[in-house]
Amino acid sequence: xLKSNKNQLKRRKxxxxxxxxxxxxxxxxxxxxHEISMKEKNKLENARATITRILxxxxxxxxxxxxxxxxxxxxxxxxxxxxxxxxxxxGAKLPKLPHIITTNIEHASVLEVCRHLEETKQAxxxxxxxxxxxxxxxxxxxxxxxxxxxxxxxxxxxNEIGTIQPISEIAKEVRHFNKMNSLGHRPTGEAQKVxxxxxxxxxxxxxxxxxEKLGVDLMSFNGAKIYGPKGVGILYVKKNTPIKKIMxxxxxxxxxxxxxxxxxxxxxIAKALQEVEKIxxxxxxRLTKLRDxxxxxxxQIFFFSGFPATQRQxxxxxxxxxxxxNGDLKNRLPNNINITIPGIPxxxxxxxxxxxxxxxAAKSACKSGDGKxxxxxxxxxxxxxxxxxSLRFSLGRSTTxxxxxxxxKSLSEILQKLKRWYN
Amino acid sequence: xLKSNKNQLKRRKxxxxxxxxxxxxxxxxxxxxHEISMKEKNKLENARATITRILxxxxxxxxxxxxxxxxxxxxxxxxxxxxxxxxxxxGAKLPKLPHIITTNIEHASVLEVCRHLEETKQAxxxxxxxxxxxxxxxxxxxxxxxxxxxxxxxxxxxNEIGTIQPISEIAKEVRHFNKMNSLGHRPTGEAQKVxxxxxxxxxxxxxxxxxEKLGVDLMSFNGAKIYGPKGVGILYVKKNTPIKKIMxxxxxxxxxxxxxxxxxxxxxIAKALQEVEKIxxxxxxRLTKLRDxxxxxxxQIFFFSGFPATQRQxxxxxxxxxxxxNGDLKNRLPNNINITIPGIPxxxxxxxxxxxxxxxAAKSACKSGDGKxxxxxxxxxxxxxxxxxSLRFSLGRSTTxxxxxxxxKSLSEILQKLKRWYN
Numbered sequence: 001x002l003k004s005n006k007n008q009l010k011r012r013k014x015x016x017x018x019x020x021x022x023x024x025x026x027x028x029x030x031x032x033x034h035e036i037s038m039k040e041k042n043k044l045e046n047a048r049a050t051i052t053r054i055l056x057x058x059x060x061x062x063x064x065x066x067x068x069x070x071x072x073x074x075x076x077x078x079x080x081x082x083x084x085x086x087x088x089x090x091g092a093k094l095p096k097l098p099h100i101i102t103t104n105i106e107h108a109s110v111l112e113v114c115r116h117l118e119e120t121k122q123a124x125x126x127x128x129x130x131x132x133x134x135x136x137x138x139x140x141x142x143x144x145x146x147x148x149x150x151x152x153x154x155x156x157x158x159n160e161i162g163t164i165q166p167i168s169e170i171a172k173e174v175r176h177f178n179k180m181n182s183l184g185h186r187p188t189g190e191a192q193k194v195x196x197x198x199x200x201x202x203x204x205x206x207x208x209x210x211x212e213k214l215g216v217d218l219m220s221f222n223g224a225k226i227y228g229p230k231g232v233g234i235l236y237v238k239k240n241t242p243i244k245k246i247m248x249x250x251x252x253x254x255x256x257x258x259x260x261x262x263x264x265x266x267x268x269i270a271k272a273l274q275e276v277e278k279i280x281x282x283x284x285x286r287l288t289k290l291r292d293x294x295x296x297x298x299x300q301i302f303f304f305s306g307f308p309a310t311q312r313q314x315x316x317x318x319x320x321x322x323x324x325x326n327g328d329l330k331n332r333l334p335n336n337i338n339i340t341i342p343g344i345p346x347x348x349x350x351x352x353x354x355x356x357x358x359x360x361a362a363k364s365a366c367k368s369g370d371g372k373x374x375x376x377x378x379x380x381x382x383x384x385x386x387x388x389x390s391l392r393f394s395l396g397r398s399t400t401x402x403x404x405x406x407x408x409k410s411l412s413e414i415l416q417k418l419k420r421w422y423n
Numbered sequence: 424x425l426k427s428n429k430n431q432l433k434r435r436k437x438x439x440x441x442x443x444x445x446x447x448x449x450x451x452x453x454x455x456x457h458e459i460s461m462k463e464k465n466k467l468e469n470a471r472a473t474i475t476r477i478l479x480x481x482x483x484x485x486x487x488x489x490x491x492x493x494x495x496x497x498x499x500x501x502x503x504x505x506x507x508x509x510x511x512x513x514g515a516k517l518p519k520l521p522h523i524i525t526t527n528i529e530h531a532s533v534l535e536v537c538r539h540l541e542e543t544k545q546a547x548x549x550x551x552x553x554x555x556x557x558x559x560x561x562x563x564x565x566x567x568x569x570x571x572x573x574x575x576x577x578x579x580x581x582n583e584i585g586t587i588q589p590i591s592e593i594a595k596e597v598r599h600f601n602k603m604n605s606l607g608h609r610p611t612g613e614a615q616k617v618x619x620x621x622x623x624x625x626x627x628x629x630x631x632x633x634x635e636k637l638g639v640d641l642m643s644f645n646g647a648k649i650y651g652p653k654g655v656g657i658l659y660v661k662k663n664t665p666i667k668k669i670m671x672x673x674x675x676x677x678x679x680x681x682x683x684x685x686x687x688x689x690x691x692i693a694k695a696l697q698e699v700e701k702i703x704x705x706x707x708x709r710l711t712k713l714r715d716x717x718x719x720x721x722x723q724i725f726f727f728s729g730f731p732a733t734q735r736q737x738x739x740x741x742x743x744x745x746x747x748x749n750g751d752l753k754n755r756l757p758n759n760i761n762i763t764i765p766g767i768p769x770x771x772x773x774x775x776x777x778x779x780x781x782x783x784a785a786k787s788a789c790k791s792g793d794g795k796x797x798x799x800x801x802x803x804x805x806x807x808x809x810x811x812x813s814l815r816f817s818l819g820r821s822t823t824x825x826x827x828x829x830x831x832k833s834l835s836e837i838l839q840k841l842k843r844w845y846n
Contacts (some may be wrong), residue, residue, distance in 0.1 A: 014825045015781040019758060019819030020582055020625060023650040025782065032784055033770060035778040066489030066654065068681035073670040084543065109672030109681060116671045122506065159443055202443060209763065224683060227446040229683040231654045247496040247668070248539045249532030258532060259492035260647060262654040335442060347456060354457035357436040361444055361455055396442030403438045 022260065028417045030261050031252070040263045047266035054273055055219075055236055056210040057238075063235045063253045064266055068201045069109040071220035072153075074256065076100065076113045078243040079218075080123050085244055094192060095148030101123045102153045103136045103165075104159050105376045107199055124148075133328035134163035134380045142173040145194060156203035160326030160363065160376040160392060162336025164207065167198055171215025195241055201225050205276055206284050206334055217241045223265065227397065228272025232265035255269035267364055279397075286396050287334035294393065294404045295335050298323065301412040322397045326377055326390055335395040336403045340377065344415070344422045346389030352414040359390045445683065453684050454675070461687045461766045470689035477696055478642075478659055479633040486658045486676045489623040492532040494643035494658035495576075498620045499536045499678065500522065501666040502641075503546050512570055517615060518571030523548045524577045526559045526588075530622055533576055544689050544728050547571075556751035557586035558802045567594040568617060575619045579626035579642075583786065583815060584750030584758025587630065594638025618664055624648050628699055629707045629757055640664045640755040647749055648687065649825045650820065651695025655688035710757035710818050717816065717827045721746065724835040749800055749813055757820040763800065766836070767845050769812030775837040780843055785814045 006126060009423055014025075016036070021029035030040040045059070052059045058395055065071045079098030087094040102114055104127045115121040131137045152174055157164045167366045174196045178249040197218035200209060204221045218241060222233040237243055239254065282365065341349070346362035353360050363374035377390045393407065437448075439459070444452035453463035456831040468482070483576070488494045496515045500712065510517040527550045540546040549567045553559045564575060575597055580587045595617045605648055621643035623632060627644045628677055634642055641664060645656035660666055660679065672681030684793065769785035776783050786797035800813045 013780045013829065015830055016784045016821065017818060017826070017830065018784050019542065019782055019815035019822075020585075020648070020815065021592075022653070023819055024646045024647070024820075027653055028782065029647075031663075032782075034782040034784070035780075036782050066493070069672040069684045070489070070670055072672070075668075090470065107672070112681070120504075146802070162443075173816045205446075220813070224445045224447070224450070224452075230445070230450055230683065231688055247493055247500075247532075248535035249492040249495070249530070251659075258535070260653065262524035265654055311660040335502055350456050357458075359441045359448065359451065359455070359457040359459050360439045361441050362456070392443065393440040395440060396441035396446055396738050398439065398448075399442075403440070 004375070006421065026399070027264060030263055031250070032398075044261050044266050046261045047263075047270035050270040051234065051273055054277055056211070056212050057236055058239060061237055061239060061253050063237055063256050064261065064269075065189055065233040065235055065257055066106075067224070067233040068220050068222035069233070070110040070220070071233040072107070072197075072199055073113055074235050074246055075218040075220060075237075076110065076115070076151065076153060076241070077246045078256070079195060079197075079241075079245040080117055081246060082242045083150055084122065086242065097121075097148060098123045098150040099146050099148040100151045100153065101128060101141060101144045101149060102126070103128050103130055104379045105130050105134060105158055105161075105163075106153065107159055107201070110155070110199055111375070114153075123150075130163075130379055132380055133331075134158060134161050134326070134376070135328055135331055136165055136170075136175050138166050138169040140218055141170050141178070145173075145177050148159060150192070151193050152194060154198055154276065156198045156200040158327065158376060159202045161338045162202070162333035163327040164203070164331045164333065165198075166331075167214050167216065168417050171196055174394050175215065182337065182386070184252045202271070202333060206280065206287070211236055212240070218243075223269040223272060226269075226276050229265050229268040232269050234269065241365070249348075257329075267298060283397065284334050287399070290395055290399060290401065290404060291337060293401065293410070294395075295325065295329075297404060297408040298337075298339065298411075299417070301408055324381070324388075326380060336400075337393040337395075338390055340381075340388050340390050341415070342388050344418055345387070346391045349391050349411070349414060349419070353407070353410060356410045356414075358410055360407075361394070362389055363392075366391045436501050450687060453686055467684050467686045467689050470686070470693035473589045473693040474657065474696055477632070477700055479635050480659055481662060483677050484660055484662060486660055486679050487684065487692075488656040488658055488680055489654055490656040491530075491622065491643050491645035492656070492791055494645070494656040495530065495532040495620075495622055496536055497658050497669050498641040498643060498660075498666070499574065499576060500540070500669045500681070502618060502620075502664075504669060504833070505538055505665045505667040506573055507545065509665065520544075520569040520571060522569050522574040522575045524551060524564060524567045524572060524624070525578065526551050526578070527802045528553050528557060528584075528586075529576065529578050530582055530763070531579070532616045532622070533622055533646055534798070537576075546573075553802055555803055555818055556754075557581060557584050557749070557799070558751055558754055559588055561592040561596050564593050565600070565606065568596075568600050572617050574614070577619075577621060579621045579623040579630065580756050581750065581799060582625045583797060583813065584761045584804075585625070585817075586750040586801070587626070587754045587756065588621075589754075590621055590637050590639065593838065596637065611753075625756060629703060629710070634659055634661070635809035641666075646692040646695060649692075649695045649699050652688050652691040653690050655685060657692065706820065707757050711824070713822060713824065713827060714755075714757055714760060716824065717818075717831070718752075720827060720831040721760075721762065721834075724831055724838070748795075749803060757824075760816040760818075761813055762815050763804075763811050764838070765808070765811050767812075767841055768810070769778070769814045771841070772814050772834070772837065775841070776830070776833060779837075780799060781833055783830075784817070785812055786815075787812045 016025035028036040028040050030044050031181055047203045048059050048062050051062050100123050114125040118125050128140050128144055152208045156164050172193050177192050196216040198216050200219050200221045204226050217238040219236040224230040252261055324340040350360050350362040374390055439448035451459040451463050453467050471485050472481050474485050506521045511811040518819050523546050537548040539549050551563050551567055577588050597617050618640040621639045623642050623644045627649050640661040642659040668679045747763040773783050773785040797813055
């Protein structure tokens, strides 16, 4: 007799004999029809409803995945798989090869999917280059659209340099093309419209995410980046988007994602998203101030460390000379600081900072492909040298002004020490 | 300043500025190089080492996934993707189309992958039929192997009827074929060996799982079925098995599974597996007794419900006439009871049982494809009628003799009530 369910089913004998569906009765498989399953199913749908409300979507448009990587894979591979399924049907009038447009600073879970689709000849891909400030020009996206384009995938905000892409403007270009198309510019058919996907993983905490307003057909994000659980992601899939599952099995998640649903995770990510929405504006303002304070402080140390005063003046133009700020200063997440200190390995800086209790992240500039090199820094700076890594500080709910002062002071000390060897 | 890390980093200032990698510093991204990341990385590798020890594997052979469904998809799609990658290389001497052998009672996450690969002309598949007792004949697997066979996938134990497949014997047939093959029967090459995958999800709790002894190259299972966390699965991939990732992104999990690693989950599933191993023999013996007691008790009610005495005698032969036990009685998981009560909808039985606090599972026999029909029952009973659903009771750690007595008594009452309408 299970005691753990006494709260759920009070004053009643409970005999759980569904261990093959899930060993823990408190987290019973929501796919069953007995009472505990039905309760789990209800919790799952409540979580979905919460997310639906926040995004301004329909409940059948919210697909739970194992993370943003899977959500991005599902969005892009799923559109292409569906294209091929449709094109194999009798009488299908589709282009020979689907075309995808993306940018050269997307997350690996978008870029690597695109490369795989190219390699296996399932799709052709255009990688639109971002400008030097790390922002893509919507006109260049527009120009890249071809008769066989089926998908545009542009991230909402970049994970390394925090630049915010003009999602609504890109959406407008896509809509405009689709409208022209429907007027007869090419054979119509659902799969031949251009659909628009955005990886919103880094943006969710700080930017508007009503899907209608953004104008996206597909949007990915995950729990781990919004103070929620790891191991859960969400793909928003707008009604009538032609997409196929990429893993096969049961019919869960409206047939788009097989595997027993993770109710606890769905509930947690819904709660996390609610909290994000509640404090979004306040956190945006607070962190924007802190971020700019961080940049000001950096100008101070680089001055005191012996950099010429003139360089300090140019901080706000995003060009410090010996200290480069990577990415646009204005269209930038409020929690992102990404700098390059030429000649000093950024890995070493992270380790030195860590020894002082400061946890930051680094990418090398080297192109040897150990997985830690930055294709983003390379994209915005063609003249980058092998020694020019990048150092990222990303702020969050617990970050204080004191943290920043301590960090900049520590960085100053570390640099003064390292200068002996590296300058 | 974060206080939650005070246990990890005592007496030290900690400034977490890596929110973009993961918002909760206590669960920092193990992909980083700062101190908290390194600690997470250590925990991850400790978990992997525990699992490695239990399976008798190497640490680089353990791939964490989001569940058994993903693990099965990775095993089967991964082998086929790799085949096509190798076959596209210059000078590759591979068959035109890879061939997969499986059975007709596999889990949907194997069968649906196979169907997808057939539909998209990526592979051809032979579905070997199991015998009437729900067990596959290894000789039939052997007979199905063709020059272009690359994979055999046979589940260790069935999720519906609990039958245990002769995995070691099938492995022997595969090894024998590969040995003959290496002697010159067909062009050699890694991708042309036959590899052997087993979905061990339902078997892990009760059966031996040393991979070397089983003779498998790939083995899947998950956390939810072994009293561990939901949302995590494992794919064992033997060294030198030619497999490619099916989702694309980062280089985590030895390049086979992208996405930030879920350290908490890895740790929990390792612990769950340790506990399983500790009590495996004891639970096997205890549940075998309970299961057989359940069958005995069923014979009692079916006798008292008006079934002829002769039918009761034949219980142990697996043919009760009006009460059929589905699947072999001997080569069966110790926790599985699966019966068909002709003429009475099994869904209705589950609902009636649930109203009495008993949580069981049902599948209909109808082939209309609502996702709840049983391809397994259909496979072992060709004469099945639309009204012959199946009812599954699966026992577990908390199940007692009293639970079974209460369940059988309740079932008896329910049937006596329903007989008025359905007989």
